[in-house]
Amino acid sequence: MRYSGFRVIAEALTGHRGWKPVWRDPAPQAEYDYVIVGGGGHGLATAYYLAKEFRQSRIAVLEKGWLGGGNVGRNTTIIRSNYLLDGNEPFYEFSLKLWEGLEQELNYNAMVSQRGIINLIHTDAQRDAFTRRGNAMILHGADARLLSRDEVRRMYPWLNFDNARFPIKGALMQPRGGTVRHDAVAWGYARAADQRGVDLIQNCEVTGMRIEQGRIRGVETTRGFIGARKVGVAVAGSSSKVMAHAGMRLPIESHVLQAFVTEGLKPFIDGVITFGAGHFYISQSDKGGLVFGGDIDGYNSYAQRGNLPVIEDVAEGGMALMPAIGRVRLLRIWGGIMDMSMDGSPIIDRTPIEGLYFNGGWCYGGFKATPASGWCFAHLLARDEPHPTARAYRFDRFLKGLMIDEKGQGATPNLH
Amino acid sequence: MTQPNRIAGGQIDRTRTLRFTFDGIPYTGHPGDTLASALLANGVRLMGRSFKYHRPRGPISAGSEEPNALVELRSGARQEPNTRATVAELFDGLEAKSQNRWPSLRLDAMAINDRLNAFFTAGFYYKTFMWPRSFWERVYEPMIRRAAGLGSVSREEDPDAYDKGFLHCDLLVIGAGPAGLMAALTAGRAGRRVILADEDFRMGGRLNAETFAIGNTAGADWAAATVAELASMPHVRLMTRTAVIGAFDHGIYGAVERVSDHLAVPPPGKPRQILWRIYSQRAILAGGATERPIAFANNDRPGIMLAGALRAYANRWGVAAGQRVAVFTNNDDGLRTAADLKAKGVEVVAVIDSRKGEVVIDTRGRLGLKAITIRDGAGRTRSFSVEALGVSGGWNPNVNIHSHHRARPVWDAAIAAFVPGPEGPPGLLVAGAAAGVLSTHGALRTGCDAARAALDLTGAAPDLPQAEDAPVRISPLWHVDHGRGRAWIDQQNDVTVKDVKLAKQENFTSVEHLKRYTTLGMATDQGKTGNVIGLAIMAELTGRSIPETGTTIYRPPYTPVALGTLAGRSRGKEFKPYRLTPSHYWAQEQGAVFVEVGMWLRTQWIPKAGETEWRQSVDREVLATRKSVGICDVTTLGKIDIQGTDAGAFLDRVYANTFSTLPVGKCRYGLMLREDGIVFDDGTTARLGEHEYVMTTTTANAVAVFRHLEFCRQCLWPEMDVQLISTTEAWAQFSVAGPNARKLLEKVVDQDISDAAFPYMAAGNITVCGGLRARLFRISFSGELAYEIAVPTRYGDALLREMLARGAEFDPIVYGTEALGVMRVEKGHVAGGELNGQSTALNMGLGRMVSKKKDSIGMVLSQREGLTDPEGYRLVGVKPVDRNGKLTAGSHFLEKGAAPVAANDLGWLTSKVYSPHLGHDIALGYLKAGDRRIGQRMRAVNLLSGQDTEVEILSPHMFDPEGERLRG
C-alpha cells in the first residue's frame, strides 16, 4: 500500500482499519539466490537495491533478532559527507545524494533533515586541516563552507565563546549534513524490500556456513540450513563472529560506542555541532531530545553497554562547549558495538571464498553510509565487481599499503 | 493563605510556612513538602500538559516515576526544564512554571491536537509529509520541531558548580526503605563499611507513606530510629537525596547527590550536585517497587493517580488530593488506600475492585477529575462525582539497576510482574520489593538475608521485628475494554491502547518495534509506569505470553541526571588543566599573546609598542633572529631519559635511523615510524654518556612516544637493559638562534663553546652563570646558528632574564611559536601539518633515513607498494609566482587550466607562512611526484574562499639551502 497524507486522513476517518503489515513474516525457503546476513540498515538496503536497482530476485535477509535492531537502531542519526580522503569522499557523497531522495524512493518518511553540520575549529592547525578537507569535499562535488568565529556565533550564540579553555575560532560547515530518523530508515528499507518480494526473516541467527571446495553453499541457522548462491554478510559489530564461521580473521576489532539522549526540550540546536577540542557532537531530534555522543570506550567489547569514564568525558565536552546545558538532564545512555577497522574505513569486498561477500568495518560511520553501502554491496553481489565509489574498500589495502586513514592513527582501531 | 486540601498528620513541619509560586500565583507549603504535595494541598491538580495531544495533566505519582507533573523550576540561568514536581523539595521562594503550553496551562492552543487525535496515531509521520518533496524541510519539519520538546533551556551558562568524588565501601545499599534499612543495619552492626543511598530526602521509603507498624512503633518511626542508629556508626555513611543511577563494571556504581537542590541557591563554593563513583564489590538493590496504573477510557485526567500515591500524599504529606475520592484496583494493596483515606476522614465514595467484575469505564472533567463512570459485574453503569481516583494495577519491582548489564528480568505470575532474574551485575543482590517481595516483613527479612549473604556474615540471624506480611492478591488487569475514549498507557508521550493495536496491525510486534514505533516508554519517565502495560497488551494481541513478549532493555541512568553533574568541574577554563612554560611569567610581564598547544600555553608572539597587527610582531621577531639572535622557550618538547647498557641498541630499534654509532657528546635527528611504516614522530636525540641518551619528541606526541617506548621495552624486547623516565618538565629549555647565538651564550656558559670545542650537533653537560648544571645542544630548527640550552626548571626564568641582560648588546629578542613556524617553513622542516599520521619518510623527502640494515619499528611495512609509489606525494616548497600572491594552508594543487575536480587534485599546502626575509608568502605542501616537479608552475586553489594563486614549486629548503648559516 502507498503512504500519503491523503491515506492518513482517509484511514483516520475510517478507524485506521486499512493499515497493512509493513512487512510479512515469511518462513525461510530452502534456497535463495542471495542471502544477506544481517537485518540492519546495511543488510536491508542491500536487499532492497539488489531487487530494485539490480533486478535480482530470490533474496532473503536473515536477522538474528528484530529488524533494525543493530546499530541502525542505536546511533546518533547524523548524515554527512565531510570526509577528506579520495577513498572515502566519493562514497559518502554518493550516500548523501541517496539520502536526499530516500523518502520518495521508499515512500516512507525517514525525516531526512539537512539542517547543516559544523565542525568547530579551535587552532590554526585545525583550520589548515579543515581547509584541506573542505577543498577535498568540493573537489568531489560535495558542499563545504568555512565559517568565521563570528559566523558561528551568529548561528549558535550560546556556545562558549567567552570563557573557553580552547576558544572557538571558526568552523567547517557542510550545509547538506543533518540527521535522519534512524529506525525509520530500517523500516523504510524493510517495507520497500518486502514489497519487492525480499523475504525478511527475523529471529534467524546464522550459526555456520556451508563451504564446499572453496565455494559457499549456504548458511546454517537457528531455523535450519538455508541454501544460497551468494551470501553477503552485513553484520557490523559482529563481523568477526560471523566471518569466523568461514574461517576468516578480519582487520577489525569490536568496540562499544555509547550514545546519549536528554529529556525533550523546546528547540534550540538547529543543526549538528561537532566540538573540535573534546570528544563531543550533538544535535536535537524532532522530538526535542538532545542526541549526542563522543568517543568509544576504547576496549574490545561485545557487551552493548559502556562505563562511566566515557560518559563523564562526553559530558565534560558538552559542558565545555555549551555551558547552558548544565541543568538539562541526561535521560538514557545506550551502547552499540562498532566494527573498528585498522584504518578507520570500511570494507566492501569479495572474500577468498567464492560466493561469500563482506560488508563491515564501519567504525562509527555506518549509519550515514547506509544507502550507499547497500547500493555498493548490491552492486558487488550482483555484478561481482566493486561500485566505482567503493573501490578502495578492499581487504588487501593493508597488505598493499593503501590505507584510508582519515585520522592518521594507524593500526590502532580504538583511536579511529 | 489556606491550603484547602491539607489534612492532619504527615511528616511535614507545620510550624514553618514556605512561600512559593506556580505560574506566578503565590501558594504556601511546609518543610517536608514536595512541590506536588504542596500544590495538591492548595487544591491545584493541573500541573502540566502532555507531549503530543497537550492533554491537561496532574501528578499520577509521588516519586521519580512521574510522567505528568513536569515543570520549569527556578528562573533565569537556573531555569530547570522538565523537573518532576513530585520530587522537587519545597523551599522558600521556589518558583515554578508549567511548560509545553501556550498561552497558559488552562488554555493551551495546541490542545487542538487532542481534537485531531484520529490523525495523529502512532507513526503517522512516517506515512506523510513527503509531498511535495521540498516542503519537508521548509514547511513540515519546522512545524514539527516547533511543537517538539517539553520545557525550555535558559541558553545562559549554568551558574552552579558541580563536584565529583569517589567512595569505597564493603556494601552499598541502594534504597532506604525497610529492606535497605535492614540490610544497612545488619551490615553496620557487623562493623562493615556501608553506604546507604536513597534518592528521597527522607529515608524510610514506603514506610513514610504507609500506616504500618513495625514491632510496636509506627513504620516511619522505626525508620527514623533505625536511621539514627546507623548515623551513630562511624563506618556507615547515610546519603539522602542520592540516586544511584547505574551499575557499571566490576562494582562501580554511579550516584548523584543533590546537595543544594532544596535550597534557593547553593552556598558559596558549594556544589549543586555531586557525582559519586561508588566502588563496592557488594551491593544490595533495595529500590522498592513502582505501582502501575490500569488503562481505561480517559484515565489521564488531573486527579487520577496511582492508589499508592494517593495514600502517600495523605499519610506522608497530610494532603487529600480531593475531598471525595474513589479507588480502582485489581489487588489488595489498592484497598489500603481506601482504608487509609477513610481513617483520615476523607470521603471514599467508591471502591471499584476489578476482581469483582467492576471497572471504571470513563471519566469526566477537562482540567481536573469531576466524575467517574463505572460498570459493575452485571454490566450496569453508574457515575460518581469525585475529585480524585486512586488506581492500582499492581506493583512492578524496580529491577532497572539489576538489568544494567543487560540481564533480562523474569516474570513472576504470583505478583504479575517482572522480577530480577538469576543474572545481573556480579556482586549485586536484590532485596525487598525490588526482588518482588512486597510485604514489609518480607522486606526486612530479605534485607537482612541479603546483607548476610553479601558479606558472608556468620552466626545466628537477628530476630526481626513484627511487621505486616500480607500476601499479594492480584488478578491482572491491564486495560478495560469497555468504554469509548482513549485509554492511556504512556501518559507523557500520549501512547494509548489503540496505538498498541495499530502497531500489532502493522506487524511492529517485537517489543522493541512497539517501543520505537509508538514511542512507548521513551518519555522522561522511561516507561516506569507504562511499559509493562504496553507489552502485556501486545502479548494479549499476539497470543504470546508476557515473558515471551519480553521487556525492552533497561539502560542507565535510573533517573535522569543533569549534564553539569556528569561534567563536574571540567568546564569553562577548567575543562582541561593548563601547562605553563618556564618563561610564562616573564612573557606575561611582556604582554605576550599565548596560544593553546595541547594543554600547553605557549608564547605565540610578543607585541611591542606601536605594533597593531600580529604580523608586525612576528616579522620583527623573525628578522631580528635572522639578523642577530632570538630566544624561544622550547620546554614543551618531550624529553625522555634513556639509560642502560642496551640504550643504543634500543634506539636503533625504535628509530628508523641508527643511534648506536652516535658518539658520546653528539646528537642526531631521529625519525620514528609506527609499525605500519608511517612517520610517528621526530626529534633530536643526544648521547650524553656511554649508556645514557636523552631523546626529544614533538610537543604533541611526548606522551604517546613514551608509552610506545615502554611497549617496546616491556613487550617486544624484555631482556634489553633499558630504563626510561620522562624529564620534560625537569628542564627549562631554550632555543637560542641567530648569527650572534654563540656570542650571546658565551656570556652565560662557563665553558668554551667555540665552533671547534662545540661543533654542529655537539651535545653535553655544561654549567652556566658560575656553576649551575645545564645542558647544551647545538641543533637548529630555524636554520640559523643555533643551540638549545637547558637548566633545571626553577632557574629557567632567571636564565632567560640573564641571557637578555648579559647579551643586551646583541639586541636579543624572544620569539614565539609563530616566528618559530616561519623559520622552520623557510627551512623546510616538517612539523604538525606534515607529521599528520598519514605520511611516510619518503613523502617527507626523508626516505633514505630508513635504514634497511637493521630491524626497526615500521621498517618492513614502510616498503609496501602503496607507500613507495614514485607518483606519490612528496614534500615541496611553494611560492606565489607574483610575490604579492596569497597562499592558504589547505589549498589544493591544480594544474593551470585544470577543472576543480578530484581527478585533477595533485595535493595540498600543509603549512603556510609569510617570510619576511623573502618578502612573500611561502608554503610547504605534499604534491604528487613533487620531487620531479621542482620548478614547475601550477595553481594553489582554495575553493572555500575562491582564492586561486599561481605558484612555483620549490625545494622545501627555501632559505639557505646549503645550510651555511647553521654551521657558522
Next chain:
Amino acid sequence: MASLQPLTALGRREPVTVTHGPLTIAERTDVALASVAARKGRMADLAAAARAAGVPLPAPAAHQSGTPYSAFWIAPEMWFVEAPFASHELIAEMLKSALGEAASITEQTDAWVAFDLAAPDLAPLLERLCNVDFPVVPAGYATRTVMEHLGVYLIKHGAGAVRLYGPRSSAQSLLHALETAARSVF
C-alpha cells in the same frame, strides 16, 4: 648556587602556603628528587649499594622515610628518592656516585611541584579529588593517582598529612583544584 634566582612552580620567589578552614596547603620547594631504576639483572647490586648508602628502596605502593634519603616506589624496580634540597641539590650526581653502575639515575627535582596537605582529616577532601581509598590505606602508602585530569603521586604520611607531587607545569591548575575542592568540602 650561581647567580640565578629560582622561581617556584607557581611562578614566585617563595613557596606558597594557603589555608582554608582546617586545611593547609603548603608548596614545598626544599625537596630534591631523583629517579633510581635498577639496571637489568642488577637489582641485588643496587639493593646492596642502596643499603650501604642509606637509600631506602621500599616495596611497591610504599614510601619509606629516612635521613637524608627517603624514597617511594613508582614502577617495578624503580623509585623516586627524596632528600633535602639545600644539601642535596645535586641529588642525581650524589646517588650516582653512591649507587654506581647498578642503577640508572635521573634528576627529577624540577619535574614536579610538591604540596603538603595538612588537616585533622584529609579523607573528605581527597574523596572529591581522587579514587584512593584514603581512610583504609596505611600511613606510608604511596601511589600515583589522577586529580582533575592530572597525574599525581600521593604519599600518605598520616590521616591528616599527605604529600602530593604533581606535574610542575600544571602547578597552578593543581593548586586551583585543591583549593576548589577545599572550598567545597570545608
Next chain:
Amino acid sequence: MIIPHPILGPRDAQEFVYLGDASLIDRPDGMTAGIEEFHDYLYQRTNPAGEHQELWYHEQGDRSWLVVTRNTVTHEILKVELARDVARARGRTK
C-alpha cells in the same frame, strides 16, 4: 572497570591506556620476516566474543604494560599478568 594489577592490586581502568590484542607482543623479526608476516601481525585480529588477551598500559600508575585476560561479552577479568613476563614466556629476549 577495575583491573587487578599483579603488583598494585585493584586499580581503576581509567588509569590505563588500552592497546589491543596481546598478539601484538609477537612481533616478527624485521630482518627475516616479510610484508605478509608483518601484515598479519599488525592488522589481523581474532576479535573473539569471549575470552580475550589484551594489552593495557598503566599510564597513570606504575607504567607497567599488562596482559589482561578478559571476557569481551561480560567484561569479567579472568587473569592479569605483567606483559614483560608474558613476553619472556613467549621467548622474547633482546
